[in-house]
Amino acid sequence: MSVFSRLLTERARWSELTTDQFFEIVHLRYAVYALEQRVDAQDFDESDRAGSTEHWWIRDDDSSLIAYLRLVAVPLDEPMPRGAPRADWAVGRMVVRADQRRKGFAQHILQAAMEAHSGAAFVLHAQQYAKSLYEKCGFEVFGAPFDEAGIPHVRMYKGRTENPPL
DSSP: OOHHHHSOEEEEOGGGOOHHHHHHHHHHHIIIIIIISOOOSOOOOHHHHOTTOEEEEEEOTTSOEEEEEEEEOOOTTOOOOTTOOOOSEEEEEEEEOGGGTTSSHHHHHHHHHHHHTTTOOEEEEEEGGGHHHHHHTTOEEEEEEEEETTEEEEEEEEOOOSSOOO
16 A cells, blocks of 8 residues: 555645644745745745635644645736646645655645646746656746746646546
């Protein structure tokens, strides 16, 4: 049995999150972005509370958060690859707890979120060093690299699936 088959991937919209769930999300995102990566840009924004935003997470056997991401409405000014249809979702704020990295959790949570929206197109800003993770999930780089919060990033896009799985 794989580790993923015994761990639950959960999701909720803002109105469904409990105070404890939100606290755990804040704790994990702060640990990665502020403490590890020393990002001093605003992490939490209105997208966290938007009605359409989906918060996704995985817990370990001790019920601590291992991984997190959010799916948000694509901002109107978000670039798309030339000739590509507008993405349905923007993936953001993906984090994995430091002691659980390189075990497949990031790929697992991203795949779960994409499968829940089978046939949708996705866009994201990937930290440049992590782009191979997203490439494994079908994303392709487009446009020039850019700086976001002092970290080199690339834009990535995954188009709609022609024949979504049944």
